Amino acid sequence: MPQLLLEIFSEEIPARMQQGAARDLERMVSDRLKAAGLTWDALTTYAGPRRLTLVIDGLPAATPDREEEVKGPRASAPEQALDGFLRKTGLTRDQLTERDGVLFAVLSSKGRATTDLVAETVDQVIRTFPWPKSMRWGSGTLRWVRPIKRILCLFDGKVVPFEIDGIPSDAITEGHRFLGSGQxxxxSDFVDYRTQLEREFVLLDVADRKLRILEQAKAACAARGLSLVDDDGLLDEVAGLAEWPTPILGDMDPQFLALPPEVVRLSMKVHQKYFAVRDPAKEGLAPNFLVVANVEATDGGKALAAGNSRVLSARLNDARFFWDEDQKVGFDAWNAKLSGVTFHAKLGTLAERVERIERQARTLGRQLNISPALSGEAAKLSKADLASSMVGEFPELQGTMGGYYARLAGYDDAVADAIRDHYKPLGPNDSLPVGGVSTVVALADKLDMLMSFLAIGEKPTGSRDPYALRRAALGVIRIILERDAFLSLKSITDVWPGPNLLAYQKAWELSRDDDYSDIKLLDELVDFIRDRLTVLLRDRGQRHDLVAAVFALGDDDLVRIVRRVEALAAFLATDDGANLLAGYKRASNILRAEEKKGPVPTGMVQTGLPNQPEPETVLAFAVGAARTAVETALETEDFAAAMTALAGLRAPVDRFFEDVLVNSDVAEERDNRLKLLGQVRDVMGQVADFGQIAG
Incomplete structure (x- = not known):
C-alpha cells in the first residue's frame, strides 16, 4: 500500500522543543486521519534542528464508503422535533425509515481520496501546531517556531499538491547547511529521502545522533586516557543542536579545577553545552572539556577546540570571581538580605520562612534524638546562599554552594552536609539527605512548605501543583520510610512550635473565609500526606483496598502503616487469608442485617449452654486465643505474627458457618451467636478494616 512522506523544513528549531514537536505531529496527524476513516500499518516521526518529518506506511489510496444509521425522534413526536432532525441529516421525511415507532436516517457518504485528506490535514496541523513559543514572519499570517522554508509532501511517490501561505508543497529537501553539497x-520515498540526507551529512533520527556523539566522544577521551562524564540531559540537548554531530576534545586551564566541580560542570553545561571529562586514575575532573560541533573541521577540530577553550575560560573566570567574592561576604550578610525577599505575598519573607524552619528543626531534632542545636543552626543557614552571587548566576546550585561555603567558614560538617542536602529528595529517584541533621532539616523544610501553602488554600488540584507540594509530601514520606524514622504525623504536628502556628494562622486569615483552626490545618496536612502515601504504595504494586483497610484504623506512623499493608497482602495471598476474608464478610453481612432491626447483643460469649454445638464452643475459645495473640503481636509491631494468629480462626469460622444456625429460634442461642460473630469482627478489626477489602 502507498506511503506518505511529510517534511516541514524550517530555520533552527530549539532543541528543547524538538521531541515534543515530534509527538505533537504524530498525535495531530493520526487523530485527523483516523477521524476520516483511514488506517495504516506504521507511523513514525522524526525531529531535528531544521526539520520535522513524518512517514506513514500502508496508507490506503482513499477512505472507504461509509454508511451510518442515525436514530431520530418517535414517529409521533411534535413536528418541530422532526423538522430539527431533518435539518440535521439533510434528508426529507420520505427518506427516513420507521421501526417500532421510531424514525431512523441512513446516511451514506462516498470515500475520499487520501491526497485530499492529507492536504487538508497538513494545512490544519501547521496552522494549529501547539509550539510553546512561535513567531510570524514576512507579511503572512502563519505562525511557526521559526520561519518555514519548504514543505515536502509525497504520497505513493507523487507530490500532494497544496499551498500554505505561499509555500507550495514539493518533493524537495536540503542537506547539511555547511557540509552538504548545497544542491x-x-x-521519491522515505528510503531515498533518508539515504540522500545521510550522504548530505544529516542524521534524521535523534537516536542515531546520540549514538554518534557517544561513540566518538568516548573514543576521543579514551585516546588520551580520559573518560566522559555522562549527562543524559545534556546529550538530549546537543543531539538537537547538530544534524551531523562531531565531538571535539579540548583543553582548559587546570587552575579552574580549584573551583567546586559542580560549578565547573554547570558552567560548561548551561553556558556552553560542553561535557565534562575526568581522569579515571584521579578524583575529580580533568582539565578538559568535550564540545559537539556541527561540522567536520579540516584540521581535526584544533581551531574549534582552541576557540571554545577561550570562551570557557572567560566563563570560568566569572565563576571564580563569584566564588572568591562570596567567601568575603558570608552567611550573616546573606541572611540579612533574605528579609527583603518575599517568599509569597501571604506567607511573608524568606527570612520569616527560615525562622519557621529553624524552630521546626529544633523540635524534630529533640523528637529524633538528633542534636537540636546543630539542627537549628543548619536550618538557620539553609537558605542563605540564595543571596550569594554564585547561586544568583547558577540557581541550580542552591544548597550545594551553601554546603561548600559553610565548610570553608568552619561550621560543623553535619551542618554543611545539611545545608547541601536539605532540598533532597527532588524526585522519586533522587537520593536522600545523608546524616541525622540533614534528615531533620530536610523534613522541616518540606513540612513548612506543606503547612504554609495548605494554610492559604493552595492544595494541588488535578495536574496543577505550582508549588510542588506533592513532591514535598513524597519527600517527607521517603525520608521517614527509607530512614526508618518511626515518627507519626501527629507526633510531628502536635508539638509544632507555637510561633509557627501563629504564622500559619495569619496566612489562613489572609486567604480564607472560614475561621482558622490549628487542628483543621494539621488534619489537612495529615490527610494530604496520607493521600500521597496511598499513591506511592499503589505505584509499588499494593492493592488500593488493602491500603484503605489499614488507613481506616487511624494509624499515622508511616513506617508502621507500610509494614501492616505488606503483612496484610502476604496474608490474603494464602488460602487461610482468602477463606477467612470470606468468613469475615459473611459475619459482617449478618451483623449489618441485625443492626438494621435494632441493637445487636454485645458482651461476653457464653460456653457450656444446653445443647450448644461443638463448633460454637470451639470458635469462642479460638476467638479468645486469637485476641490475646493479636494484641501481643501488635504491641511488639510483629504484624506477620498478628496475621498468623488470625489464620488460626479460619477453620473454626468455616465449621461454625457450616454447622451452626445463627438465627436460632431460641433467643438466648441467637444472642450468644451474634455476640460471637461480633467478637470475630472486632478481633480481625484490630489488624485492618477487612470490610474495605474486595473479594
Whole structure:
C-alpha cells in the first residue's frame, strides 16, 4: 500500500522543543486521519534542528464508503422535533425509515481520496501546531517556531499538491547547511529521502545522533586516557543542536579545577553545552572539556577546540570571581538580605520562612534524638546562599554552594552536609539527605512548605501543583520510610512550635473565609500526606483496598502503616487469608442485617449452654486465643505474627458457618451467636478494616 512522506523544513528549531514537536505531529496527524476513516500499518516521526518529518506506511489510496444509521425522534413526536432532525441529516421525511415507532436516517457518504485528506490535514496541523513559543514572519499570517522554508509532501511517490501561505508543497529537501553539497535534493520515498540526507551529512533520527556523539566522544577521551562524564540531559540537548554531530576534545586551564566541580560542570553545561571529562586514575575532573560541533573541521577540530577553550575560560573566570567574592561576604550578610525577599505575598519573607524552619528543626531534632542545636543552626543557614552571587548566576546550585561555603567558614560538617542536602529528595529517584541533621532539616523544610501553602488554600488540584507540594509530601514520606524514622504525623504536628502556628494562622486569615483552626490545618496536612502515601504504595504494586483497610484504623506512623499493608497482602495471598476474608464478610453481612432491626447483643460469649454445638464452643475459645495473640503481636509491631494468629480462626469460622444456625429460634442461642460473630469482627478489626477489602 502507498506511503506518505511529510517534511516541514524550517530555520533552527530549539532543541528543547524538538521531541515534543515530534509527538505533537504524530498525535495531530493520526487523530485527523483516523477521524476520516483511514488506517495504516506504521507511523513514525522524526525531529531535528531544521526539520520535522513524518512517514506513514500502508496508507490506503482513499477512505472507504461509509454508511451510518442515525436514530431520530418517535414517529409521533411534535413536528418541530422532526423538522430539527431533518435539518440535521439533510434528508426529507420520505427518506427516513420507521421501526417500532421510531424514525431512523441512513446516511451514506462516498470515500475520499487520501491526497485530499492529507492536504487538508497538513494545512490544519501547521496552522494549529501547539509550539510553546512561535513567531510570524514576512507579511503572512502563519505562525511557526521559526520561519518555514519548504514543505515536502509525497504520497505513493507523487507530490500532494497544496499551498500554505505561499509555500507550495514539493518533493524537495536540503542537506547539511555547511557540509552538504548545497544542491536541492529531489526524493521519491522515505528510503531515498533518508539515504540522500545521510550522504548530505544529516542524521534524521535523534537516536542515531546520540549514538554518534557517544561513540566518538568516548573514543576521543579514551585516546588520551580520559573518560566522559555522562549527562543524559545534556546529550538530549546537543543531539538537537547538530544534524551531523562531531565531538571535539579540548583543553582548559587546570587552575579552574580549584573551583567546586559542580560549578565547573554547570558552567560548561548551561553556558556552553560542553561535557565534562575526568581522569579515571584521579578524583575529580580533568582539565578538559568535550564540545559537539556541527561540522567536520579540516584540521581535526584544533581551531574549534582552541576557540571554545577561550570562551570557557572567560566563563570560568566569572565563576571564580563569584566564588572568591562570596567567601568575603558570608552567611550573616546573606541572611540579612533574605528579609527583603518575599517568599509569597501571604506567607511573608524568606527570612520569616527560615525562622519557621529553624524552630521546626529544633523540635524534630529533640523528637529524633538528633542534636537540636546543630539542627537549628543548619536550618538557620539553609537558605542563605540564595543571596550569594554564585547561586544568583547558577540557581541550580542552591544548597550545594551553601554546603561548600559553610565548610570553608568552619561550621560543623553535619551542618554543611545539611545545608547541601536539605532540598533532597527532588524526585522519586533522587537520593536522600545523608546524616541525622540533614534528615531533620530536610523534613522541616518540606513540612513548612506543606503547612504554609495548605494554610492559604493552595492544595494541588488535578495536574496543577505550582508549588510542588506533592513532591514535598513524597519527600517527607521517603525520608521517614527509607530512614526508618518511626515518627507519626501527629507526633510531628502536635508539638509544632507555637510561633509557627501563629504564622500559619495569619496566612489562613489572609486567604480564607472560614475561621482558622490549628487542628483543621494539621488534619489537612495529615490527610494530604496520607493521600500521597496511598499513591506511592499503589505505584509499588499494593492493592488500593488493602491500603484503605489499614488507613481506616487511624494509624499515622508511616513506617508502621507500610509494614501492616505488606503483612496484610502476604496474608490474603494464602488460602487461610482468602477463606477467612470470606468468613469475615459473611459475619459482617449478618451483623449489618441485625443492626438494621435494632441493637445487636454485645458482651461476653457464653460456653457450656444446653445443647450448644461443638463448633460454637470451639470458635469462642479460638476467638479468645486469637485476641490475646493479636494484641501481643501488635504491641511488639510483629504484624506477620498478628496475621498468623488470625489464620488460626479460619477453620473454626468455616465449621461454625457450616454447622451452626445463627438465627436460632431460641433467643438466648441467637444472642450468644451474634455476640460471637461480633467478637470475630472486632478481633480481625484490630489488624485492618477487612470490610474495605474486595473479594
Amino acid at each position: 536541492l535534493l529531489k526524493v
